[in-house]
Amino acid sequence: MGENQFLIDSEKLSAADLRIKRRIENDRSARADHMTYMEGMEQIQSDIMEKVLRQMDAYHYEHYTAEDVKRALAKDICGIEEFKALLSPAAEPFLEQMAERAKIETSKHFGNTVYLFTPIYIANFCENYCVYCGFNCYNDIRRKKLNYEEIENEMRVIADSGMEEILILTGESRKASSVEYIGEAVKIARKYFRNIGIEIYPVNVDEYRYLHQCGVDYVTVFQETYNADKYEKLHLMGHKRVFPYRFEAQERALMGGVRGVAFSALLGLWDFRKDALATALHAYYLQRKYPHAEISLSCPRLRPIVNNDKINPLDVGERQLCQILCAYRIFLPYVGITVSTREEKHFRDGIVKIAATKISAGVSTGIGDHESKYEGKKAADTGDEQFEIADERSFDQVYQAITDEGLQPVINDYVYV
Secondary structure, X not given: OOOOOOOOOHHHOOHHHHHHHHHHHHOHHHHOOOOOOOOOOOOOOOOHHHHHHHHHHOOOHHHOOHHHHHHHHHOOOOOHHHHHHXXXXXXXXXXXXXXXXXXXXXHHHHOOEEEEEEEEEEEOOOOOEEOOOOOOOOOOOOOOEOOHHHHHHHHHHHHHOOOOEEEEEEOOOOOOOOHHHHHHHHHHHHOOOOEEEEEOOOOOHHHHHHHHHHOOOEEEEEEEOOOHHHHHHHEEEOHHHOHHHHHOHHHHHHHOXXXXXXXXXXXXXXXXXXXXXXXXXXXXXXXXXXXXXXEEEEOOEOOXXXXXXXXXXXXXXXXXXXXXXXXXXXXXXXXXXXXXXXXOHHHHHHHOOOOOOEEEOOOOOOEOOHHHHHHOOOOOOOEOOOOOOOOOOOHHHHHHHHHHOOOEEEOOOOOOO
């Protein structure tokens, strides 16, 4: 992918785009050093980022050979060096053997179970300018923030479908979606769901502690890309621009008492092999530091967004994605691996038999439209979606598809005592 794939070309800008460009140039956050914490951002003492980035920078995957891959697959325990070999181009001809090994590891640690959840987007206001995201503050979309009554109605509709795990998402705006607002949404969710995750803007330890007290079980944060220089070029303004604060979000969440954390890069933004390495190492080092934590990985690829249907992962095909997931499973056999509705039905149905342990179902990335999607009722006021999904099956359809494959769908395996 070209270095300037998502960058603004000032010679091709419309008048509206030029106004955006000038606003960016005048915004203090756009001029801020992307490696320097902004006011109010908590800085913790941790060496994990340095470890991950050092390994990533030193990874020259073109140096690995077929013999390196064979040795990696022959070992009972996959270490970091073996994982690097399995992510390399040299491993692509061995994808069938990797899949067989991954399937064994998945069965050993998870049996034949597949976990189901659904996301609910409660607001799409955002203060960041991330050029690949449909929610970015300069994208001309319908904005909406659900009130508490609307949140409860949406959650009731989802719960009535049979779902027991939910992931609450917002755009990254403290002003529109305060920590207190998110906390109240979590309290409502606790009335309907057994397991609650959040995917919001990164916050400080005390705020994660508050959200955990409201009922949050796990926290998901996408680093997007682990290349700090590329990260700066993709995040032109807003608090998300600060690379280390985002990197340390999962650790702050664990310090705040949450049970589990999830990691991901958005594959296709940068070199997908290095980003996949960094994602897994981020989880690996944090697990060693916090052995009680439940760890999960996701593997999202770029998807088209409102007003831009050309945003796609140019170098990450399904074969490469399968290689990454199999390598993840062999290296980290105990972690959960989630495959979202960004991927097509045929891929999701296949990968749950090999490496993935969790998939979403009955998904909408818009705001306030679950009732219309689930029950056919016309929604009076909705907000636009973050990205286009590829698998639009309902909860019942996904549940049945998993059953038809001889697997066991799981909607909850956690009991509060």
